[in-house]
Amino acid sequence: MRRMYAADVLESDAPKVLVRGWVHNINRVGKIAFVQLRDRTGIIQVVADDDMVGDLRLEMSIEAVGDRVVNDKAPSGVEIHACTVRILGTVYYEMLPFEINKRSIKASLETQLDHRTVSLRPVKNRAIFKVQQEIEEAFRNYLKENGFTQVHTPKIISSATEGGSEMFTVDFFGKRAFLAQSPQFYKQMMVGAGFERVFEVGHAYRAELHNTWRHLGEYVSMDVEMGFIESYEDLVALEEGYISYLFRHLRSACAAELEMFGVSLPVSVEIPRIPLAEAQRIVLEKYGKRSPLSGLDAEGEKLFSEHMQNEYGTDFVFLTKYPTSKRPMYTMPDPEDPGLTQSFDLIYKGLEITTGSQRIHDYEMLRQNIIKFGLDPECFSFYLESFRYGMPPHGGFAIGLERLTMKLLGLDNIREAALFPRDIKRLEP
């Protein structure tokens, strides 16, 4: 007899069914036991004689075979009257680390993360990762439709991309190497190698010394790089197109999950572009808050998002034209004001989720800029070398997958959007 999923039992008209899953709840009433069986698709009630399920404990994995019965009093309107119940995987605990069959888990996030294989069992906690998978799927599909090639670039690298700090070091056959902070150099090189348009979904590493709600030591970066652009505005348009595409995709692929989180997504997304200096001025004049030269700080991002929401009803805003001194050495200067760059951030609900820019594509200009930044061109030799062979105008951006997931679903902490988060305090599980 073939296994049937809980969700399919509801739709089915089979008289007899076989289901498998975990014991979500047991309710014994006289000689009858009501077992809530949970599988990856949902929960179904199994009604059994008490002596048939005498051994059952919460979270055992079991198999039940029985008659499918429509019953208005059953939680889902359908239940299974079991003729056999069999334990597939038993349990070894005195008490569960926390209850997972109540409306919510009453345990700190840290405790939940310590017991990740238990805290992910409630359907809402797993729903986060269904949405995350579809965010990534939409990214991939959107870019493929626009002629991009997916690449995998190395995470063990010989030199620091964006500056030497905040990098994890690796012992690579006795040589000192680093974990890549981003695929920056490699995605640019792949544009030059003739792919023209590439994307990557892969891990990136930041040895963040501060433990905040929005930082991870290891995260998934969705990276884009595009050649033969006219200006950074091509990139801004590409990302705006992705956000609209994503929302359309999620409204159909994740309707149930979005409802669980009380999220409704707009049908079309037009994102204002505002120069950083203008945003800084507004934050100062409206909220009396000074910003650092480099951009908005975390509080500034929140205040400016509030302003954009109040004035324009948008959750998103592109901040553009960051100062040269505060962007990496490969960033293309603004032709009208060399103190500024052709760069942008995307702020979503008060949090930066993207950094992007047009890059310098001329070998000599890049070499000079590396020197101007006080760096040694020798340290970037293989990267620089690839600019000798006709690198076209290009640029790109990166989206933090966990950040986008967190903000989209209104989660409080980025760790909720990572299966096994890594930070200064956490290397396990």
Place this chain on the structure above:
Amino acid sequence: MRRMYAADVLESDAPKVLVRGWVHNINRVGKIAFVQLRDRTGIIQVVADDDMVGDLRLEMSIEAVGDRVVNDKAPSGVEIHACTVRILGTVYYEMLPFEINKRSIKASLETQLDHRTVSLRPVKNRAIFKVQQEIEEAFRNYLKENGFTQVHTPKIISSATEGGSEMFTVDFFGKRAFLAQSPQFYKQMMVGAGFERVFEVGHAYRAELHNTWRHLGEYVSMDVEMGFIESYEDLVALEEGYISYLFRHLRSACAAELEMFGVSLPVSVEIPRIPLAEAQRIVLEKYGKRSPLSGLDAEGEKLFSEHMQNEYGTDFVFLTKYPTSKRPMYTMPDPEDPGLTQSFDLIYKGLEITTGSQRIHDYEMLRQNIIKFGLDPECFSFYLESFRYGMPPHGGFAIGLERLTMKLLGLDNIREAALFPRDIKRLEP
């Protein structure tokens, strides 16, 4: 005027077009220059007055605007009579590291890898990665259709998965950590956490001390783990289904690329299952070659594949029932012979591309097995802990993406199937 790709110029009926790409070749005949312009879709001939392209050198990136003219003598039957040619990205070299506009590159693989952004420019070298992308795409689509959830699991981990050797160490905020050899523990834990069926496409790391044609220090592993299985045969059937799905997908998505490599893929794939001991016997009796207890060695895999090709006309064979002592501690013993395991390898054209097995799902049995293997359960505490809560019968396998790509296209060295390979001698580019 919008840019048009080389391939689209052939199909188009626009009288005037704008193209961008790299100077693949220049041929000057009197006052006329014939420029082969290469973009990500192909090559188109641009005909220009010699004085218009006096500065042009090979591999510059350029833009040309001109009339689209059908001409039987042009290499693709269509050419562009340029009115303007503009340099977008110039070059800084005396000589290219090797010629890339001839039938093949005349340079060693090592030299080609040293100049990866040059060696990838010929269309055939980039085609490898188009096929690779589609191998991955088919994997993802096939598994999604079968109810699998994509996961991202950590690559920085606290303990060795398959034994302590061959691991890269990382300085994780002053703690000694490792780069994951596989997502083994985590994918099993995600089955137990209620996802039931998960897959991951991500980097895996092996500090291989020997430099061979089939090993990489960093590679892409396509991992699967499936809960509520009946036996390891469910896994073998799942992978067999993938191979058929993949070949169907590639025949339509990569017809041109397969032709470039002279590859034709069978319409349906049925893969024989043969116990390891039987394969070892055949290799000994037919070829006089002894095998190690653990399986077939590299030469044995080749010989046995030859046998399977000659006798059954198949490129694939599943070897099953490896000895207990030679499989990891989490492998489920064979119920009929405890000296054997419920495990398998998939051999493709003489090379192992997959290892898989049913896993032990009972907490006590796993703990005992860890001890039996001479390991300390304390070192696997978070992994073991997750088996306390009703782990169902489960198992999985992993496919090496670069290995599959290499064998499918008939490449000689796995490094050709990696954009930026990492091995004991190579940390750059």
